[in-house]
Amino acid sequence: MDIYIKEAIIHQFSSQSLDLQFSKEPLELSPRIDEYLRKKIEKVYSEDAKKGAFDSKNTFFSHIQDDLMESSRTISTLWLEAFKEAENQKMNDLIFVGFEKEGQSHFAFLRLVLRDSLTDLGQEENRIQLTQNHLPGFGASPDEGLVVNRVTGQYFLLEKRIKAQGSFLHYFSEKLLEVELAPSPKKSIQTMEKAAQKIAESFQADDFQFQSKLKSSLHKNLEEKQELRPEDIANDLFQDNLTARLTFIDQMKEEVPETIQFQEIDSQRQLKRLENQKLSLSNGIQLIVPNPVYEDAESVEFIMNEDGTYSILIKNVDTIESL
Structure with a gap:
């Protein structure tokens, strides 16, 4: 600066x-x-x-x-x-x-x-x-x-x-x-995340895949545009559900009325927080997967088993190191 x-x-x-x-x-x-x-x-x-x-x-x-x-x-x-x-x-x-x-x-x-x-x-x-x-x-x-x-x-x-x-x-x-202040970018993002999760819950869609999609959408828009618009996030999250999409946009107009902008503000902390998918499995395994890898079907595949459990297939790994 x-x-x-x-x-x-x-x-x-x-x-x-x-x-x-x-x-x-x-x-x-x-x-x-x-x-x-x-x-x-x-x-x-x-x-x-x-x-x-x-x-x-x-x-x-x-x-x-x-x-x-x-x-x-x-x-x-x-x-x-x-x-x-x-x-x-x-x-x-x-x-x-x-x-x-x-x-x-x-x-x-x-x-x-x-x-x-x-x-x-x-x-x-x-x-x-x-x-x-x-x-x-x-x-x-x-x-x-x-x-x-x-x-x-x-x-x-x-x-x-x-x-x-x-x-x-x-x-x-x-x-x-003697002014009225809008929420900080950090607070606004937290509000946006909570609203998206609440709306997803109301449509029985709030699972780990939705959480991952939310994090990916926030990271992509912030990295590319240095701002977050409710319309863009809604289109990513609720593209197949018009009611959920409009509900999210309307709620954001009330709670975060302006676009969340990072001009002149360092966005690196938020980008760092959003750049990986962090999964905690019921058997104690924890995974940290970068967004590009997570979204690549040739690298990671989530399989729904007949008994309702999940299997995670990690593919095309060249080397494995113990940390």
Whole structure:
């Protein structure tokens, strides 16, 4: 992902005073700090992110200006008003980043909860000490993250619910951004899978072959198109049953009204999950079969025996190795 960081600012939220400590100067961008921030931003472009687009009248969007320091102070203050009612608060760094991606100006707001860590003080001290206020590691996702394309208004959001006054709420989207969010791609796929299985059950068609067909359809469409349309999945799964096909499409319009898109989002985790068929047999045998092999009748054949049991014939194997 081609990200060029231009400027970054860190403010800190104190869990003791419930107040903000504002930085006076931008962060010095060493190569390692630049890498750290880029990795955190890249984590926001994930299958767990909720997507949307600000309209020109959105109040939060209007606070994202060319002056990153002024924008960061304004947004931090608004964030505090939304967040301060949360229970079990900890120290947080609020990191604001101005960057360019594919030639367009972007803005990022990252919330990182500071961690306690054990530090080896060396042979001379001969002890380990608990130290506080450590940033999460390079590979960790931000605790919350917002990335906004300043040209188009499109945004990606990783958010967490907070507990306040005995109830849980998505304070970031509801109170700070004041938007209604569509489910994340990961959540949408889970909803699509559950709906397909439920409809198949109602037509007495939910067996291992249907589950395999569902996984293959999702993998094929995601790999070829980088998106999942209910109509395409319905045609693959229920091509011989018009009622089931229309039922699935109608249900998806209610639960996942938009096409599940992976543009700018890394789809590799979902493709990896869907690329193999995993079968667990009643005799304890477990099989992992790649989709192309599973769908090739010259490689694998499932045989229904007269007594209702199955036989699985694996054909044309050149070599066998013990793992």
